[in-house]
Amino acid sequence: MHVNVKLFANLLTHVADAKVGVPFPVDLSDGATVGDLIRLLKLPADQIKVTFVNGRSRSDDWRLESGDEIGIFPPIGGG
């Protein structure tokens, strides 16, 4: 299945040519989870704070579906 992934802040440095806010397609096997996606992209798990799937925050064991939009964030704050 295909999902579209966006990376933010310092996570951008872990995927070549990733641009902020611009989704890139990723092929995953059926039934893959958020955690599987993070491992496939070789993102540092300890630097990931919040993962959104279609605008909702989801945990690592959330099962993805084809066409999902995923946004992955490190710890950030502001106000």
Next chain:
Amino acid sequence: MWFIRINMSDRTYRVEPAPETYKNFGGRGMTSSVVADEVPPLSHPLGPNNKLVFSPGIVTGTAAPTSARVSVGGKSPLTGGIKEANAGTSWARDLAVMQVKALVVEGQPKDQSKSWGVKVTWDAAAGKPKVEFFDATQFEDQDLYQVFPQVYKQFGDQISIAGYGNAGQRNYANSGVVFNDESKRPSRYAGRGGLGAVMGSKRLKFILIDDKGAPGVPVADKALFEQGRKKMTDALMKHDITKPKGALNSYGTAVLINIMNEAGGLPTRNFTAGRFEGAAKIAGEAIFEGNKQRLGKELYNHACSPGCIIQCSNTWHAADGKEIASCVEYESDWALGANCGIDNLDDIAEMVRLCNAYGLDTIEAGATIAVAMQAGVIPFGDSKGAINLLHEMGKGTPMGRILGSGTATAGKVLGVTHVPTVKGQAMPAYEPRAVKGIGITYATTTMGADHTAGYTIAPEILGVSGKQDPLSPEGKAALSRAFQATTAFVDSSGHCLFIAFAILDIASGFEGMVEEANGVLGTHWSNDDVVALGASILKKERAFNEAAGIGKAADRVPEFMKTEPLPPHNQVFDVPDSALDSVFGEL
């Protein structure tokens, strides 16, 4: 410890020992107590009976990190209720090291054609501060970026400055109190609620401080203070959000643009959608990358005030490398960007500069321009038109005066029903329909819509202090109440609220904050005590508002948020009134 009272009716002043009953107060706890005790709740905010109160926090002026905050309080011309707004600036430290617990500006000159300044210095012979008045009329009606260098030239580079701009001079309900940053810019604002106009109505253009010879802040228990300072420092240095080259230092507060957009909670085009297609172009990452391209090197952020570890203030540079503005905060970036449908960072930064130049609150200004866009004054996305409207506000044209009256008033005048305010104050950069807890804070805080009053975004969006579903109203009244009470203490401590990211996750950091305060004051407060103290401050503020005619009925979000679903989640604000009433009902 001293109280300075400046009477603008006859231009006299008194330096008195701080009242015994106020000895443990600071920051918001102090300003709200003085306002509650001394300002008649039904007085006109711009009349002689209102007072403007400045108070550094409990640990401000000490070696406690990230603690150079000053609270400014009074009755708000925007909300009609009590107001506390705070800023980080060397001015806060300079007032604190003169051992001044509060500086209270009272009265009003009959002759409104002249403006005055005061200079506060340390009188070594008398062992207390002294005040001199000077004519400041010549500094009125000018861009503050032109005024500040003149003031430094006349009074010396070592001073710190508090004042107001054209907005305050013209009694706009949208007007902040301006302070200098570390590079002498007029850029640090106690922005919300129109306190610039309270200062303007008293015709006190400047309060300058020269702290030469000042004795410093007395610390009752140095060992305890040092223990607390170390715990706080360790927490700030360790937490991913607050540490050097961490999220705030690298990307600034505008790093929130993308995550709020992803969560569907970034108010867009006057709160008609929760996502903005231009979000990535105006986000903190775009500011970092844009500066890198234009300057040829990475630019990390700077401190707004002395002694800050977090250092989150950015600067945006033009294509030729020249500075356009500092600081493009998340709130300003959103208000003047996404909320107006504008995705041009150069123009957003120019608007930030103009708000600083004219003395306007960026949140209120952006929300008001968006309402004017909804009314068809200019189209959404018209950044040059928005820049022009800010000039109209600064210059005081009829349209500018309408917009300077704030979002609620401008909405009425322009015939707009879709007006995102609570108690007359514009909502900040989080959509209540997509983040229910922050909507409860907006609705119930004594301040009018204010995210800082109870920042439930931390657990609802950022995963700080646990994780909660932003779309669910369940348990959010209690969450908002707890955040509001804790915040009232943090706002009294003198620390920047951003320490909360570290100390909510790192328990020893919270202990450190309490130990610092106990060390300075010689108190024996527990963690629970300081939250209870925060709650007592909220109760004082609430009682003032009720006496001013602002009760439960004002603790509501605008009707359209309960009836119009917000894309992309297509949710309405479904928090029952009983839950809103329980925030203070069960305090």
